[in-house]
Amino acid sequence: MTTFQELGLSNELMKAISRMGFEETTPIQAKTIPLSLQNKDVIGQAQTGTGKTAAFGIPLIEKVDVKKEAVQGLVVAPTRELAIQVSEELYKIGAVKRVRVLPIYGGQDIERQIRALKKHPHIIVGTPGRIIDHINRKTLRLEQVHTVVLDEADEMLNMGFIDDIEAILSNVPKQRQTLLFSATMPEPIRRIAERFMNDPQLVKVKAKEMTVPNIQQYYLEVQEKKKFDILTRLLDIQAPELAIVFGRTKRRVDELAEALNLRGYAAEGIHGDLSQAKRLSVLRKFKEGAIEILVATDVAARGLDISGVTHVYNFDIPQDPESYVHRIGRTGRAGKTGVAMTFVTPREIGQLHNIERTTKRKMERMKPPTLDEALEGQQRIAVEKLVNVVESENLSFYKRAAEELLEEHDSVSLVAACIKMLTKEPDTTPVRLTEEPPLPVKREKKRGNRAEGPFRERAKKRRVAR
Numbered sequence: 001m002t003t004f005q006e007l008g009l010s011n012e013l014m015k016a017i018s019r020m021g022f023e024e025t026t027p028i029q030a031k032t033i034p035l036s037l038q039n040k041d042v043i044g045q046a047q048t049g050t051g052k053t054a055a056f057g058i059p060l061i062e063k064v065d066v067k068k069e070a071v072q073g074l075v076v077a078p079t080r081e082l083a084i085q086v087s088e089e090l091y092k093i094g095a096v097k098r099v100r101v102l103p104i105y106g107g108q109d110i111e112r113q114i115r116a117l118k119k120h121p122h123i124i125v126g127t128p129g130r131i132i133d134h135i136n137r138k139t140l141r142l143e144q145v146h147t148v149v150l151d152e153a154d155e156m157l158n159m160g161f162i163d164d165i166e167a168i169l170s171n172v173p174k175q176r177q178t179l180l181f182s183a184t185m186p187e188p189i190r191r192i193a194e195r196f197m198n199d200p201q202l203v204k205v206k207a208k209e210m211t212v213p214n215i216q217q218y219y220l221e222v223q224e225k226k227k228f229d230i231l232t233r234l235l236d237i238q239a240p241e242l243a244i245v246f247g248r249t250k251r252r253v254d255e256l257a258e259a260l261n262l263r264g265y266a267a268e269g270i271h272g273d274l275s276q277a278k279r280l281s282v283l284r285k286f287k288e289g290a291i292e293i294l295v296a297t298d299v300a301a302r303g304l305d306i307s308g309v310t311h312v313y314n315f316d317i318p319q320d321p322e323s324y325v326h327r328i329g330r331t332g333r334a335g336k337t338g339v340a341m342t343f344v345t346p347r348e349i350g351q352l353h354n355i356e357r358t359t360k361r362k363m364e365r366m367k368p369p370t371l372d373e374a375l376e377g378q379q380r381i382a383v384e385k386l387v388n389v390v391e392s393e394n395l396s397f398y399k400r401a402a403e404e405l406l407e408e409h410d411s412v413s414l415v416a417a418c419i420k421m422l423t424k425e426p427d428t429t430p431v432r433l434t435e436e437p438p439l440p441v442k443r444e445k446k447r448g449n450r451a452e453g454p455f456r457e458r459a460k461k462r463r464v465a466r
């Protein structure tokens with residue numbers, strides 16, 4: 001294990017890192033921070049939730065000259081929520097050194113961003129479209145940038161984003177450091193990446209599997225029509241603290257969120273057709289636990305770090321193995337455990353095997369639970385609640401009533417009644433979901449027609465902007 005001390009960081013950074021509660025480096029941090037500090041170009045690949053943000057953030061902040069009133073570092077991320085999150089983490093790393101970090105992303109008032117840009121931020125974290133927008137308006141100047149980071153690099157360099165990235169890089173000095181990070185880096189994309197880089201060092205944290213071992217991975221073979229009932233039974237049995245349910249399309253996400261609400265779950269959807277204010281408020285409520293289930297398209301698949309997410313459900317099987325890796329990586333982060341469940345219709349089994357081949361990890365088959373098992377699950381939760389109250393609360397106020405009841409009824413019947421009242425019976429309110437066609441067996445490398453990923457959203461935004 002390497003400590004941060006051994007990396008020779010400044011006192012200001014050491015102080016900030018210890019405030020963040022980091023004690024030791026993660027493997028990707030130990031391997032890439034020294035290279036970055038020597039100004040080497042780096043492609044860093046490590047599993048989800050293993051601290052890639054700080055791996056590029058720490059050396060980036062270390063190299064900022066706070067006296068200089070110019071943008072020195074540029075981080076590009078595929079979604080707005082991720083840009084905000086990364087900027088918050090960089091802000092924390094740079095808090096003692098007083099590094100100014102500004103997120104700029106679509107959907108936020110541009111005038112406000114222009115005003116913020118005038119205050120001379122040292123680091124910009126943004127989504128490609130909005131960065132280009134500011135370059136064109138000459139409200140963002142990148143001549144003094146010495147470091148460019150592409151977070152979720154493979155996503156940024158796929159077909160949808162590549163032109164934007166090229167446009168951005170043409171505004172940054174050639175003499176720069178370029179850092180690429182992601183949990184996935186398919187070979188063809190890595191080759192594209194090398195075009196933008198100068199003798200890049202490939203740092204791959206050695207792991208047998210592409211996914212983290214502390215995520216238990218299951219799949220359930222379910223017919224399309226039965227998926228929703230099975231999902232709610234699983235939710236009743238597994239009682240996740242926070243869960244993310246991924247659906248393939250925006251319509252799917254809307255319908256799923258509504259259906260879950262009909263059955264009494266606190267769920268809300270997030271996708272690219274919602275206003276930015278709504279996207280942020282849904283995410284905030286989820287982080288605070290005001291909603292327990294986030295229903296999402298792939299717009300929430302990459303990078304988001306939300307503690308307390310114990311379960312990920314792939315209601316629709318992901319379009320490609322990379323998407324699978326990122327989706328399930330929203331749980332089991334920073335050493336915590338997590339559970340991932342993937343629904344697969346009989347015709348999609350080939351896709352499942354394709355995912356397993358790429359991740360080098362088999363998912364365990366799980367039998368869809370029955371209604372009775374769901375009821376048992378709810379009963380178990382009720383019993384847990386009851387035991388918790390018996391063990392932790394002062395019940396003296398209620399004891400007299402209890403003693404009176406016990407004079408007329410036997411204790412087993414009374415406790416059984418309490419459990420019954422506390423048990424949420426599985427709700428079978430009928431819901432309507434539009435059926436999704438199964439994924440075609442053979443398909444183009446990247447996303448299908450109607451699915452939403454960050455880049456599709458970007459393409460759409462472009463059209464709107466024009």
Ligand SMILES: Nc1ncnc2c1ncn2[C@@H]1O[C@H](COP(=O)(O)OP(=O)(O)OP(=O)(O)O)[C@@H](O)[C@H]1O
Binds near residue numbers: 023024333
């Ligand atoms: N050295 C460390 N010690 C303890 N916690 C850490 C350390 N480095 C990062 N973390 C925490 O681990 C969590 C995951 O980090 P991060 O979001 O950077 O992961 P990631 O590798 O970028 O994942 P993804 O591939 O999903 O984007 C964060 O909450 C972060 O604050």
Ligand SMILES: [Mg+2]
Binds near residue numbers: 052151303
């Ligand atoms: Mg990340």
